Each structure stands twice: as structure tokens, then as C-alpha cells.
Amino acid sequence: MSFIDKQALSSPPVPPDRRVFPRYSVQVQMELREETSDVPLRLQTTDLSRGGCYIQLIMTLPLGTLVRGTLWLADTPVRIRGRVVTRHPQFGNGIMFLEFEGDGAQVLTRYLDTLEV
Numbered sequence: 001m002s003f004i005d006k007q008a009l010s011s012p013p014v015p016p017d018r019r020v021f022p023r024y025s026v027q028v029q030m031e032l033r034e035e036t037s038d039v040p041l042r043l044q045t046t047d048l049s050r051g052g053c054y055i056q057l058i059m060t061l062p063l064g065t066l067v068r069g070t071l072w073l074a075d076t077p078v079r080i081r082g083r084v085v086t087r088h089p090q091f092g093n094g095i096m097f098l099e100f101e102g103d104g105a106q107v108l109t110r111y112l113d114t115l116e117v
Contacts, residue, residue, distance in 0.1 A: 065083065
């Protein structure tokens with residue numbers, strides 16, 4: 001068996017991408033609050049999809065934290081409720097969207113569809 005064959009056998013399998021929706025590298029203004037806090041964080045997304053976003057934060061939020069936020073999509077506010085699903089200390093958090101207020105899901109879909117062109 002060659003070195004390459006041995007290396008392939010010893011390498012851990014690459015986990016499948018579990019994302020349901022494609023993500024876009026787009027900076028969108030966002031205001032985010034922990035559900036138990038009135039203190040807003042004003043930041044930008046680095047990635048955005050129909051299912052969630054990634055935000056850069058030096059002081060990251062703990063996994064499982066429930067949040068409420070507002071995304072500003074072309075001057076249109078989209079209010080979401082979400083949960084922190086990834087945490088990279090001193091770098092950022094992944095937020096999974098759980099609920100949208102009003103027609104927020106449709107507004108987000110239309111916004112992301114314009115990015116696909």
C-alpha cells in the first residue's frame with residue numbers, strides 16, 4: 001500500500017454540508033439582542049442565507065442562546081428570532097433563524113434572489 005493510500009485510510013471522513021439553503025457572503029446591517037437582555041449589539045453579517053447568518057463578534061454568545069434581531073435589507077427591516085448554533089471564540093457566531101415577524105421570510109427570500117443574478 002502506498003503512502004497516499006495509507007493517508008486516505010487514516011484521514012477522518014469529511015462531514016456532509018448540513019446546510020439546507022445556500023449562503024451568500026454579504027454584509028448586512030443587523031441589530032441583535034439576547035432574549036433576556038435589552039442591550040443591543042449593532043453589527044454586520046458576513047454570511048447570510050434563508051436559514052440563518054454568521055456574525056463577527058469578539059465576545060461571542062454561548063451556544064443555544066436565544067436572540068432577537070433586525071436585519072436591514074435595502075432599508076427594509078426584517079425582524080427575526082434565532083438561536084446561536086456555532087461559536088468560534090474571539091471570532092463570531094452562527095445564528096439559525098427560528099421565526100420571522102410578518103412577511104420577513106418573503107422579504108429575505110426576495111433580497112437573496114437578487115444576489116443570485
